[in-house]
Amino acid sequence: MAQITLDKLAHSYLENPKTDNDFALKEIDYVWDDGGAYALLGPSGCGKTTLLNIISGLLVPSKGKVLFDDRDVTTFQPEQRNIAQVFQFPVIYDTMTVRQNLEFPLKNRHVPKHEIAKRVDEMIEVLDLSEKANLKARGLTADEKQKISLGRGLVRYDVNAILFDEPLTVIDPHMKWQLRTKLKELHRQFNHTMIYVTHDQTEAMTFADKVVVMYEGEVVQIGTPEELFDEPKHTFVGYFIGSPGMNILPVNVVGNQAKIGSHSVDLKGSYPDLTGKIELGIRPEFMSFNETGVGIPVQITGVDDIGRFKIVHANIDNIEVNVVLNEGESIPSDPKVTLQTSRTNIYQNDHLVRPLVNERGT
Amino acid sequence: MEKTYNNKAWLLVIPVFILVALSAIIPIMTVVNYSVQDTFGGNKFFWVGTEWFTDVLRSERFHNALGRNLLFSFIILCIEIPLGIWIALSMPKKGIWVPVCLIMMALPLLIPWNVVGTIWQIFGRGDIGLLGHTMSLLGIDYNYTNNIFDAWLTIIIMDVWHWTSLVVLLCYAGLVSIPEAYYQAARIDGASKWSVFRFIQLPKMRGVLIIAFLLRFMDSFMIYTEPFVLTGGGPGNSTTFLSIDLVKQAIGQFDLGPAAAMSLIYQLIVLLICYIFFTVMSHVGSDKPLEEKAE
Numbered sequence: 001m002a003q004i005t006l007d008k009l010a011h012s013y014l015e016n017p018k019t020d021n022d023f024a025l026k027e028i029d030y031v032w033d034d035g036g037a038y039a040l041l042g043p044s045g046c047g048k049t050t051l052l053n054i055i056s057g058l059l060v061p062s063k064g065k066v067l068f069d070d071r072d073v074t075t076f077q078p079e080q081r082n083i084a085q086v087f088q089f090p091v092i093y094d095t096m097t098v099r100q101n102l103e104f105p106l107k108n109r110h111v112p113k114h115e116i117a118k119r120v121d122e123m124i125e126v127l128d129l130s131e132k133a134n135l136k137a138r139g140l141t142a143d144e145k146q147k148i149s150l151g152r153g154l155v156r157y158d159v160n161a162i163l164f165d166e167p168l169t170v171i172d173p174h175m176k177w178q179l180r181t182k183l184k185e186l187h188r189q190f191n192h193t194m195i196y197v198t199h200d201q202t203e204a205m206t207f208a209d210k211v212v213v214m215y216e217g218e219v220v221q222i223g224t225p226e227e228l229f230d231e232p233k234h235t236f237v238g239y240f241i242g243s244p245g246m247n248i249l250p251v252n253v254v255g256n257q258a259k260i261g262s263h264s265v266d267l268k269g270s271y272p273d274l275t276g277k278i279e280l281g282i283r284p285e286f287m288s289f290n291e292t293g294v295g296i297p298v299q300i301t302g303v304d305d306i307g308r309f310k311i312v313h314a315n316i317d318n319i320e321v322n323v324v325l326n327e328g329e330s331i332p333s334d335p336k337v338t339l340q341t342s343r344t345n346i347y348q349n350d351h352l353v354r355p356l357v358n359e360r361g362t
Numbered sequence: 363m364e365k366t367y368n369n370k371a372w373l374l375v376i377p378v379f380i381l382v383a384l385s386a387i388i389p390i391m392t393v394v395n396y397s398v399q400d401t402f403g404g405n406k407f408f409w410v411g412t413e414w415f416t417d418v419l420r421s422e423r424f425h426n427a428l429g430r431n432l433l434f435s436f437i438i439l440c441i442e443i444p445l446g447i448w449i450a451l452s453m454p455k456k457g458i459w460v461p462v463c464l465i466m467m468a469l470p471l472l473i474p475w476n477v478v479g480t481i482w483q484i485f486g487r488g489d490i491g492l493l494g495h496t497m498s499l500l501g502i503d504y505n506y507t508n509n510i511f512d513a514w515l516t517i518i519i520m521d522v523w524h525w526t527s528l529v530v531l532l533c534y535a536g537l538v539s540i541p542e543a544y545y546q547a548a549r550i551d552g553a554s555k556w557s558v559f560r561f562i563q564l565p566k567m568r569g570v571l572i573i574a575f576l577l578r579f580m581d582s583f584m585i586y587t588e589p590f591v592l593t594g595g596g597p598g599n600s601t602t603f604l605s606i607d608l609v610k611q612a613i614g615q616f617d618l619g620p621a622a623a624m625s626l627i628y629q630l631i632v633l634l635i636c637y638i639f640f641t642v643m644s645h646v647g648s649d650k651p652l653e654e655k656a657e
Contacts, residue, residue: 058549078546078550079551084550085546085547087546087547088543091546091547093561093562093565094565094566095561095565104551104557104561105550105552108551108554108557149547152547152551153550
């Protein structure tokens with residue numbers, strides 16, 4: 001096990017990258033703690049798999065270094081790095097039995113025979129595959145095959161880290177939940193460093209202690225699930241995380257007031273003079289309809305009933321916003337919305353700006 | 363629910379029946395017809411029963427030709443299958459060399475059989491052939507028209523030259539269909555090159571290899587044109603394969619009865635061997651547990 005350091009890492013698939021846009025992965029500096037459970041979250045094509053393959057050694061980065069503890073492993077082959085990786089689609093050795101599949105990585109590393117038998121037995125037990133241990137792997141279902149792929153990584157419990165590349169894509173929804181629970185369990189048991197790539201926020205939030213959000217080759221925020229929800233550092237994070245995502249409204253900020261069109265709202269603090277694209281971010285959960293007639297007038301365009309709550313789609317001066325309406329609340333005939341002041345965030349050119357002084361003590 | 367039966371549906375199948383009848387059933391039945399009759403000319407036939415079949419099955423000439431066929435197919439399968447796999451493995455998987463390699467590989471397949479025979483016939487001649495002349499310059503006594511070994515060697519090399527490409531192309535198709543993740547997983551698992559071949563590439567090529575094997579067996583077992591052009595079945599009868607012998611009997615000697623019986627037996631042998639191959643090969647590695655050798 002090891003702490004993994006990414007030192008000024010960047011990667012381009014082009015031979016002579018010139019502009020920033022040529023990089024599939026823009027410069028990143030980060031230390032992954034030993035024994036942590038991380039999720040790499042982002043839409044398809046944002047560079048998460050690239051980053052994962054650099055850590056596992058399938059790709060050599062164009063810039064920067066990868067360190068395991070203090071050792072520079074940037075140019076090491078995957079087999080030298082002692083890393084396990086589970087891929088999106090189950091990779092099994094068709095002609096081998098389930099047991100032989102699990103023995104394979106250990107045999108290749110010349111682990112003593114009795115040790116192999118012990119570990120493999122244990123892993124078959126953990127994965128609930130005892131009944132199928134001596135069957136050919138090719139006849140199994142997709143999720144059993146994926147369990148074997150997982151098992152081949154986990155059976156090597158001296159690995160530096162286990163990397164998962166959207167491992168639950170092919171799994172049925174009910175099995176997804178089970179396998180994820182299993183993974184968490186294994187994480188607690190063996191305390192491996194685990195890095196989990198996904199584009200599914202629920203998966204990321206439930207699996208990881210820390211979530212790394214990526215967007216267009218850039219790491220936009222690293223934080224706990226709560227931090228990502230409360231204070232997204234980038235409008236993309238606000239929009240991508242949460243269901244529905246954060247409302248982003250173009251505003252003018254003057255001091256502790258923001259002007260949305262002709263309406264002004266209070267902010268949680270005073271801001272310096274901002275230039276560029278200024279936006280206000282507010283989660284639909286923190287907007288509400290007001291009975292007393294104060295607030296910003298909106299036009300309702302639709303309502304989605306999700307069961308426990310309703311999502312109201314509305315327009316403020318032709319800008320679309322979503323408002324979450326809890327059970328029992330109703331939409332007034334002359335709808336006006338108010339924003340929870342402490343939950344407002346201001347973004348300058350998509351990046352979060354903090355208020356100068358926190359005047360209200362929130 | 364009650365199913366409706368409508369016998370008019372059979373009308374839709376009639377065109378297929380007619381086509382199959384014209385292309386397969388009627389020609390085969392004429393052969394069957396000849397195989398149980400004899401004639402003394404004048405278009406008068408009389409019934410002889412299974413006499414021709416017993417004759418053919420007992421004839422030494424048939425046994426020898428069959429033996430030659432089996433030996434020939436065995437040798438070329440032993441060479442072409444491993445060689446084809448090896449070439450396919452060494453071919454590039456992407457880049458501008460892929461089409462170049464594929465076209466180079468496909469070229470021999472595009473040459474008509476009798477042209478292949480002619481090419482090698484001239485190529486091997488001692489007086490004007492590049493191969494034959496070079497061999498005699500080097501002091502090697504090479505003559506495919508007199509020497510049995512040389513004749514066989516030339517036919518085998520000719521067939522390998524002509525048909526290995528087919529195995530290569532089939533294997534290559536199998537190889538490129540393997541997802542990159544398999545190779546990546548193997549690297550992570552620390553697999554050796556041999557293990558990658560043994561546990562990923564070979565199993566994934568299984569399907570195409572069965573096809574390659576069957577095609578090469580059938581073609582080589584029915585080989586006619588190339589040895590006919592190259593050696594004409596000689597020296598002596600040493601390269602007279604079943605097909606050459608069959609043509610000699612049917613057209614050369616006009617023994618329609620024995621020739622018909624022989625072609626039916628010939629066909630049954632091909633069918634039988636293909637069936638056995640297919641059954642055995644599609645079971646290899648699929649059901650029975652594998653005896654694993656430690657690496």
